[in-house]
Amino acid sequence: MKRATAPTAVLFDLDGTLLDTAPDLGAALNTVLQAEQRPLVSAAEYTPLASHGSAGLLRYAYGDEFERRRDELRDAFLTAYARNIAANTQLFDGVTQLLLQLHAQDIAVAIVTNKPHALTTQLIPHYPELAAIKVIISGDTLTVAKPDPAPLLHAAQLLGVPKHQCWYVGDAQRDIEAGRRADMFTVLARYGYISAQDEPQNWGADAHIDHPAELTSLWLK
Template structure:
C-alpha cells in the first residue's frame, strides 16, 4: 500500500537509526567482568538493546538488579559513556534515507528514551545526523515513551501537526507512543526485536525490513 508524503518524520535512535547494541553490550560486559561474572553474548544482548541499561542489567542480574539498581546503572552508564561510539554505526541505508528526506524538504526529529547526556554525546559522532535540529531524549520531559508527550513535543518544535507526522521505531513502546500521539507508525523490523516479542500485535500502520523501504511506502 502507498501513502501520501508525511510533513515530518520522527525516528527512534537505538535499533532504528543506529546499531548501538555492540557498544551497549560491551558496557554490560565490562560491568560483569569487574565483578568476575559470566559475560553475555551478542546473541543474548542484541535483542535487548532497545530496552537500555535497565533491560540489559535486569537480564544479566535478575532479581539482584532491583536491589542494586542505582549502583549497577551508574557503573553501566560510566562504562558506556567511555566507549559510546567505538562500534556503533548507522544501519545500512540510514544515510541514504535521511538524504532523501532532506531533498524532499521533509523535516526530521529524533525521539529516544536515551538520557540527554548520552544522546548529546552520541548523535554528533555521525555526520548523517548533522541537519537534524530536533532531538528529544528520555529525560527532556518529565515523561518518556510510551507516553506520547515526547513525540508531541517534537512535532510542536517542528511546527507540524502530529497527525501529519510519521514515527519509526523498533520497540513496542515506540508504536504505542506513536499511536497515542495520533501519528502514522512504522515498525523497524530490522531493529532489536526478540524471539519472544509479538510485533504483529503492536498495531503499527506499516513495517519495514530495511531503512530505505520507508521511501517505498510513499506515493509521490
C-alpha cells in the same frame, strides 16, 4: 499495511532504528559483569535487548538482583558506556541515503529517543548525518518518556508540523504505542532490536520496513 500519503515530518527512534548501538551497549554490560567476575553475555543475547537500554540489559544479566541494586548497577553501566560510546556503533545500512531522500523531498526530520540527554548529546556528534538534525528529544527532555506520547508531540510542535502529518519510526513496542497515542502514522523498523519473545504483530503498527530504504516506498507506491 495501511495505504499512506507522504508525511510532512518523520520522527525516528535512535537505538535500533538509526544507529546500531548494540555492540557498545553490550560491551558496557560485559564491563560491569567482568568487574564482578560474572559470566559475560554474548552478542546474540544482548542485541535483541539493546532497545531496552541499561535497565533491560542489566535485568537480563542480573535477574531479581537488579531491582535490589538498580542505582549502583545503572551507574556502573552508564560510566562504562560513556567511556566507549561510539567505539563500534554505526548507522544502519541505508540510513544515510534515507535521510538524504527525506531532505530532497522537503520532509522534516526529528529524533525522539529514551536515551538520556547527556548520552544522546555525546553520541550524535560522531555521526554528521545525525548531527545535522536540529530537533532531538531525549528520554529526560520532558518529565515523561515513551511510551507516553508527549515527547513525540513536543518534537512535532518544535518542527511546526501537525501531529497527523507526522510519522514515527521505531523498533520497540513503546515506540509504536507512543506513536499511536500521539495520533501519528507508525512504522515498525523490523531490522532493529526485536527479540524472539516479542510479538510485534500485536503492536498495531500501521506499516513495517525491513530496511531503512523501504520507508519512502510506503508513500511512493
